[in-house]
Amino acid sequence: MKDTCPECGGRNIHVASVVANEDWQEFLPNVGGMFNRPNLEANICADCGLYRLFVPMQHLNDIKNNYPQLGSPS
Numbered sequence: 001m002k003d004t005c006p007e008c009g010g011r012n013i014h015v016a017s018v019v020a021n022e023d024w025q026e027f028l029p030n031v032g033g034m035f036n037r038p039n040l041e042a043n044i045c046a047d048c049g050l051y052r053l054f055v056p057m058q059h060l061n062d063i064k065n066n067y068p069q070l071g072s073p074s
């Protein structure tokens, strides 16, 4: 569950938006587009400091179409 920290089990999760800059193509090429940059959602656990990044749901099809699934032949 996103509202529970997988590291410490804490529920003090805080949310921040990580805005893509001019280098956005470097970290997720083929996702989104010129006018639909894939900003990321950061979830930070205020109990242990774990920092997780999530790609927004609207971009997950691009991820499925452009990146191999772990453990599957490509």
Ligand SMILES: [Zn+2]
Residues within 6 Å of the ligand: 005, 006, 007, 008, 009, 010, 045, 046, 047, 048, 049, 050
């Ligand atoms: Zn934690």
